[in-house]
Amino acid sequence: MLDQVRQFINQQIELTDEEFQILASKLHPVRFEKKTKIVDIGEVATNVYFVLNGITRRYFFRGRQEVITHLIKEGGLMGSVISFLTGDPSRYILETIEPVTALGISKNDMEELFLTDKKWEKFGRKIITSFFLDIERRTLDNIKYSTRERFVIFMKQNPDLVLRVPQKYLASFLGIQPETFSRLKHLMVKEK
Amino acid sequence: MNNAFTDIDPVYFEYAQKYIGRFMPITSEELFDLLQYCEIRRFDKRVVIVHEGEVDNYLNLVVKGLVRKYLSVGKNEVILQLATEGHVVQSEISYLTKTPSMVVLETLEPTILVSLTHNKMEEALDKLPKGERLGRLILTGMFIKKDENRYNRLLKTTRQRFFEYIEHHPHMLQRVPQKYLASYLQIKPETFSRLKALYAKGRK
Numbered sequence: 001m002l003d004q005v006r007q008f009i010n011q012q013i014e015l016t017d018e019e020f021q022i023l024a025s026k027l028h029p030v031r032f033e034k035k036t037k038i039v040d041i042g043e044v045a046t047n048v049y050f051v052l053n054g055i056t057r058r059y060f061f062r063g064r065q066e067v068i069t070h071l072i073k074e075g076g077l078m079g080s081v082i083s084f085l086t087g088d089p090s091r092y093i094l095e096t097i098e099p100v101t102a103l104g105i106s107k108n109d110m111e112e113l114f115l116t117d118k119k120w121e122k123f124g125r126k127i128i129t130s131f132f133l134d135i136e137r138r139t140l141d142n143i144k145y146s147t148r149e150r151f152v153i154f155m156k157q158n159p160d161l162v163l164r165v166p167q168k169y170l171a172s173f174l175g176i177q178p179e180t181f182s183r184l185k186h187l188m189v190k191e192k
Numbered sequence: 193m194n195n196a197f198t199d200i201d202p203v204y205f206e207y208a209q210k211y212i213g214r215f216m217p218i219t220s221e222e223l224f225d226l227l228q229y230c231e232i233r234r235f236d237k238r239v240v241i242v243h244e245g246e247v248d249n250y251l252n253l254v255v256k257g258l259v260r261k262y263l264s265v266g267k268n269e270v271i272l273q274l275a276t277e278g279h280v281v282q283s284e285i286s287y288l289t290k291t292p293s294m295v296v297l298e299t300l301e302p303t304i305l306v307s308l309t310h311n312k313m314e315e316a317l318d319k320l321p322k323g324e325r326l327g328r329l330i331l332t333g334m335f336i337k338k339d340e341n342r343y344n345r346l347l348k349t350t351r352q353r354f355f356e357y358i359e360h361h362p363h364m365l366q367r368v369p370q371k372y373l374a375s376y377l378q379i380k381p382e383t384f385s386r387l388k389a390l391y392a393k394g395r396k
Contacts (some may be wrong), residue, residue, distance in 0.1 A: 009290070017354070018259075026196045033316075051219075060346075060347070062347055067346055067347075069342075069343075069346075081339075082336055082339050082340075085332055085336065086336060091343060114328075118323075118324040118325070121324035121325050121328045122317070122327070122328070122329070123323050123327045124332075125317075125324070125327050125328040125331050125347055128328065128332050128335050129331055130337055132284070132288075132331060132334060132335040132338060133284075133285055133288060133289065135335070135338050135339060136284055137285060137341060139272075139338075139341075139342060140263060140272075140294055140295070141272050142267055143263055143265060143272075144294070147387060149272055164334065167319060
């Protein structure tokens with residue numbers, strides 16, 4: 001369980017065994033049933049989680065329509081991150097699609113880490129950088145590529161999500177009408 | 193001191209202090225120490241600072257002038273940012289990952305930038321007493337802003353985006369060709385003209 005975390009962290013920064021133990025002591029295991037709202041709109045997010053197993057989605061409402069901004073599976077970090085960072089009420093809902101097991105860290109524990117050693121500040125910066133890059137890449141891709149191109153890229157990169165996530169959620173995540181999504185999927189199957 | 197920053201133009205100093213002050217309090221001495229890692233770059237108007245496919249090695253604070261950041265899509269250009277005095281502009285992904293830039297940076301006016309290379313940034317964050325904290329807080333601030341922009345683009349109508357932008361940046365109508373503003377706001381040029389007429393009417 002901690003191996004998974006260690007592997008994730010090694011991509012961001014090098015930690016000694018001792019440093020990793022300090023971090024591990026701050027993590028608490030959690031489990032959520034499927035379709036559980038972990039954070040609701042208007043709540044302040046006090047934890048972020050490293051996902052060990054399962055999938056969540058993060059979304060907001062445009063009128064009555066749900067707009068999905070994130071699909072997060074094992075190996076990723078989930079949270080209403082802006083609310084966690086700013087202490088402001090969340091604009092997003094974080095909700096499980098499948099049952100999820102995860103390791104959480106609280107805002108207080110994280111702030112404490114930052115105060116103990118500047119290495120943790122650097123660690124925090126690396127994690128935020130990865131969030132920042134993710135959002136910028138998706139913004140550019142949305143402008144650069146056509147609906148069809150984005151659909152094909154996504155299907156190729158995430159064959160597992162296609163099987164695990166309801167189609168209407170995938171369509172919302174990609175910013176595509178559900179009907180268009182179906183049509184593109186048929187086309188893709190045909191081309192094989 | 194052996195670089196250009198022994199004698200810092202107070203205006204540059206002010207913009208830098210204001211920018212950083214949004215993320216964390218910083219004393220004049222701390223700011224002075226940080227600026228020792230920076231360099232000043234000057235460009236004419238209509239100069240491409242970063243080409244598509246080039247690795248962007250600089251984080252830039254605009255202290256004078258105007259820089260546009262855009263993405264080429266087929267024959268079109270989509271403007272992502274119009275950065276004026278006090279704004280930070282760069283090809284973020286390229287800078288942070290040292291990969292070829294997808295976007296282009298170009299000056300629209302004669303421009304002066306206070307710039308920090310990637311290596312100097314890491315050195316400054318490592319050596320300055322509060323460097324790592326500053327680095328984390330600035331990145332956090334940039335991330336929050338990005339998320340906010342994306343949320344607004346997904347949530348708000350064309351009309352809302354237009355009126356909010358013009359209310360907050362009234363001077364930009366004079367400084368930037370209308371088609372650039374329309375591109376930045378993702379509004380068709382005809383719609384932009386119509387909304388602008390509405391706006392002018394409303395102000396009378």
